[in-house]
Amino acid sequence: MRDLPSSIRGGLWMMASALSFTIMTALIREVAKDIHPFEIGLFRVVTNLLLMLPFAFRTGRAIWVSDNHKVYVLRGFTGTAFLLCYFSGAALIPVSDTQALIFVTPLFAALMAVLFLRERVHTRRIVALIVGFLGALIILRPGFAEINIGSVLVLLSAIFLAASLVSVRHTTRTDHPDTAVFYLMLYMTPLVAIPALFVWTPPTLAQAGWMVAIGFFATLNQRFFSRAFAAAETMAVMPFDFSRLPFAAIIGWIVFAELPDIWVWVGGAIIFGASLYIAHREMVASKEEAA
DSSP, rough: TTTTHHHHHHHHHHHHHHHHHHHHHHHHHTTTTTTOOOHHHHHHHHHHHHHHHHHHHHHHGGGGGOOOOHHHHHHHHHHHHHHHHHHHHTSSSOOHHHHHHHTHHHHHHHHHHHSSSSSOOOOHHHHHHEEEEEEEHHHHHTTTTTHHHHHHHHHHHHHHHHHHHHHHHTTTTTSHHHHHHHHHHHHHHHHHHHHHHHHHOOOOOHHHHHHHHHHHHHHHHHHHHHHHHHSSSHHHHHHGGGHHHHHHHHHHHHHHHHOOOOOHHHHHHHHHHHHHHHHHHHHHHHHHHOO
């Protein structure tokens, strides 16, 4: 794989990230038939934390050292809110709907960067944000189709995930990438455990195995995602993230006999296109500032 051009390597890593995230979502939907999503979430973060330990010890002392613990505590809360909302929403709606709606995350992140980080906003970015959110309305079709509470929860999860992504911009300037993931899981574990204990039911061995698998694929998603951006520039790898939607359609059809309607494809494409344009403008702006 090292012999491939960097853009191809990055794209393949991004597709692997998209596939692992989609598999995780499908497993959540299946396991949630018998186990509460909060309990599934606890297995996810604990598994993720345990799988991070080898990387922590391999990285050495650098992974433990940070001056950003206040930011990590904040990320712990936003990450927990994301997980609880996303897992609860993913249990209620088709996998393809979940993947299409979660595409709004970069839009919320861009909006938060303007509101809270005082980033400069231009007309083109505002138009892209409006177009992206119109894509979400196309999927939801309020007034034409009944809005599922699962869709609302997934949109809420996108807001919390965006907040987490915006906050991590501060930590990546000084901390090792594994440090951010390690401390996120470390702080999330007790926060997720509190609501999970109120709905806890002893899982069977098979159910526990599936929940560990959810944590495993979540970890793969994080590792593949970081490798994608390490291999190539943002605009080279971001288009491959749209592969989540066809992956979700295939998995949803095979596992749940569900096929996304045309509005999911149209809305998802609009949201993704708007997100891609915003990513392009941010990359252009950062290059202009560096020049």
